[in-house]
Amino acid sequence: MTVLEARGLIKDYRGIRAVDDVSLTLEHGRTVALVGQSGSGKSTMARLLLQLERPTSGEILLDGEPVARRGKRLTLYRRTVQMVFQDPFASLNPYHDVEHHLARPIRLHNPKMSADDVHRRVLHLLERVRLTPAAHVARRRPHELSGGQRQRVAIARALAPEPGVLIADEPVSMLDVSIRLGVLNLLATLQREEDLGVLYITHDLATARHFSDDILVMYRGKIVERGPADSVILDPQHDYTKTLADAAPNPDRRLAR
Amino acid sequence: MAANPIALDVPIPRRRVTLPPLTAKLATGLIIGAAIVLFGLIGPLLVQDPSRVSDVGLAGPSAEHLLGTTQTGQDVLAQLAYATRGSLIVGAIVGVLTLALSAFFGIVGAYAGGWVDEAFSLFTNIMLVIPGLPVVIVISAYVADRSLLLVSVVLAITSWAGSARVLRGSTLSLRSRDYVLASRVAGEKRWRILAVEILPNLIPLLASQVVFAVIFAILGEAGLSYLGLGASDSFTWGTMLYYAQNGLALRLGAWWWFVPPGLMLALFGAALSLINFSIDEIINPKLRSQTRAARRGWRMSREQLRKAKESTL
Numbered sequence: 001m002t003v004l005e006a007r008g009l010i011k012d013y014r015g016i017r018a019v020d021d022v023s024l025t026l027e028h029g030r031t032v033a034l035v036g037q038s039g040s041g042k043s044t045m046a047r048l049l050l051q052l053e054r055p056t057s058g059e060i061l062l063d064g065e066p067v068a069r070r071g072k073r074l075t076l077y078r079r080t081v082q083m084v085f086q087d088p089f090a091s092l093n094p095y096h097d098v099e100h101h102l103a104r105p106i107r108l109h110n111p112k113m114s115a116d117d118v119h120r121r122v123l124h125l126l127e128r129v130r131l132t133p134a135a136h137v138a139r140r141r142p143h144e145l146s147g148g149q150r151q152r153v154a155i156a157r158a159l160a161p162e163p164g165v166l167i168a169d170e171p172v173s174m175l176d177v178s179i180r181l182g183v184l185n186l187l188a189t190l191q192r193e194e195d196l197g198v199l200y201i202t203h204d205l206a207t208a209r210h211f212s213d214d215i216l217v218m219y220r221g222k223i224v225e226r227g228p229a230d231s232v233i234l235d236p237q238h239d240y241t242k243t244l245a246d247a248a249p250n251p252d253r254r255l256a257r
Numbered sequence: 258m259a260a261n262p263i264a265l266d267v268p269i270p271r272r273r274v275t276l277p278p279l280t281a282k283l284a285t286g287l288i289i290g291a292a293i294v295l296f297g298l299i300g301p302l303l304v305q306d307p308s309r310v311s312d313v314g315l316a317g318p319s320a321e322h323l324l325g326t327t328q329t330g331q332d333v334l335a336q337l338a339y340a341t342r343g344s345l346i347v348g349a350i351v352g353v354l355t356l357a358l359s360a361f362f363g364i365v366g367a368y369a370g371g372w373v374d375e376a377f378s379l380f381t382n383i384m385l386v387i388p389g390l391p392v393v394i395v396i397s398a399y400v401a402d403r404s405l406l407l408v409s410v411v412l413a414i415t416s417w418a419g420s421a422r423v424l425r426g427s428t429l430s431l432r433s434r435d436y437v438l439a440s441r442v443a444g445e446k447r448w449r450i451l452a453v454e455i456l457p458n459l460i461p462l463l464a465s466q467v468v469f470a471v472i473f474a475i476l477g478e479a480g481l482s483y484l485g486l487g488a489s490d491s492f493t494w495g496t497m498l499y500y501a502q503n504g505l506a507l508r509l510g511a512w513w514w515f516v517p518p519g520l521m522l523a524l525f526g527a528a529l530s531l532i533n534f535s536i537d538e539i540i541n542p543k544l545r546s547q548t549r550a551a552r553r554g555w556r557m558s559r560e561q562l563r564k565a566k567e568s569t570l
């Protein structure tokens with residue numbers, strides 16, 4: 001039962017304020033969408049939450065406790081908070097096979113597990129992301145897989161340490177339109193099965209509404225609007241959200257008119 | 258929704274290292290290179306003492322002296338064998354030192370980042386602008402007793418910086434790749450990320466830098482020796498040329514004295530360059546897609562390839 005909370009996060013890059021006073025909470029079992037245009041600071045927010053970068057100010061709390069930057073508690077944090085990257089062509093190491101990508105996180109977080117058990121877990125993970133026959137996929141290297149298959153491997157890797165929170169930074173934007181829905185549905189299924197808290201970062205209001213409980217709208221580093229998915233989309237308050245909502249195709253609104 | 262099933266019929270070998278495809282270029286390079294290395298290793302064991310003088314001076318190739326003799330009646334083949342060994346030792350020492358120095362200052366610096374990177378790259382840049390050959394000449398001129406080791410170390414110290422720069426650039430780009438971030442997110446230790454996630458992807462580049470350093474070292478040593486500033490205790494291709502030049506071999510038409518070392522130099526340089534081209538094709542796939550070998554690899558004729566290109570455009 002994990003709760004990840006960000007309070008007043010600020011991140012400056014040489015004069016640019018990429019993230020400006022953002023607070024958000026990710027709870028198990030809930031999906032929060034973070035939408036905003038390109039350059040609004042969404043990925044920066046993801047990197048801060050994953051402790052890949054330090055915030056200029058503000059704090060991150062895991063289950064009410066400030067996060068650690070080293071030692072055992074960082075290991076625990078790494079185990080609890082996982083990420084799916086945007087570009088499946090860049091997020092897998094071309095030198096290593098699929099097995100390596102999944103076995104490493106399992107080993108790291110279960111140092112005493114036997115090699116056989118690790119291998120079995122790898123196969124199980126591959127089956128869970130519907131990559132079958134698993135034994136065969138495990139021996140492939142990334143360049144032998146399609147974009148969708150790679151992204152499934154990336155999802156399996158994120159699930160390997162059995163996290164409580166998953167941050168997905170535009171997980172389907174690099175994929176062909178025809179397979180996006182499949183990957184998103186898979187994420188939704190896994191989220192339900194594992195009771196994950198998910199931060200779904202996207203440009204796309206339609207999938208944000210469909211797949212998440214709450215929506216946060218980010219504009220130039222600030223959260224300009226937040227609330228339950230339907231109300232943010234159907235009844236936008238901030239000017240920027242209105243333009244976004246108007247630009248997105250929305251069958252409900254057309255019917256209501 | 259199920260993903261596309263993955264074809265079952267192709268057996269996949271579990272390959273860890275990307276070896277360059279064995280093209281004609283690579284094969285030629287490897288065969289010539291291996292033959293010369295073998296000669297350098299075994300040759301000295303089979304021939305007579307290269308310094309032994311006799312009274313058959315400046316004789317052409319004969320059954321007794323397969324490559325003739327020098328002015329003082331020394332056997333050229335014996336000298337060539339020892340010279341090959343000497344030149345290869347220079348190449349090996351410089352190769353290893355360049356690998357160590359450039360990997361340390363280039364890769365480790367760039368990966369550590371922050372002030373370590375600043376300090377390392379400042380040092381690298383200073384070493385880079387120090388003009389190599391003049392310094393080597395000055396040092397060699399001051400030290401009277403120059404061993405092969407000294408010459409090699411001096412050559413290595415003045416030549417590693419370029420490689421370090423190249424490696425630093427690639428490491429900087431690799432360390433911010435998503436897969437490196439992903440292994441940080443997985444909780445991988447920093448040194449392990451460097452050793453297991455980054456380094457393997459640098460192997461082709463490292464290999465090509467080392468091969469280049471070896472070519473540079475052997476040619477550089479030959480240049481120094483030819484100027485009379487090389488090792489004073491060993492034979493190398495360069496010292497052979499130097500003695501041939503001093504002995505007026507060219508003017509006297511004693512081709513068997515200067516052609517063998519010159520030819521060995523040219524052949525070994527060419528062999529290493531051919532190997533390097535093949536490594537370059539892994540580093541830069543754009544080069545590969547233009548070679549005939551790649552097309553044959555796909556089992557496509559030029560015609561088929563053109564059609565395939567049209568249909569994908």
Ligand SMILES: Nc1ncnc2c1ncn2[C@@H]1O[C@H](COP(=O)(O)OP(=O)(O)OP(=O)(O)O)[C@@H](O)[C@H]1O
Nearest residue numbers: 013014016018036037038039040041042043044045
């Ligand atoms: N490492 C960095 N150094 C300097 N500026 C940065 C860095 N990373 C991001 N920025 C800046 O921060 C701002 C936010 O970038 P970010 O990548 O978070 O946007 P984003 O919302 O993810 O955009 P997109 O939808 O295109 O992915 C941008 O103006 C960007 O130029």
Ligand SMILES: [Mg+2]
Nearest residue numbers: 042043044169
């Ligand atoms: Mg982004």
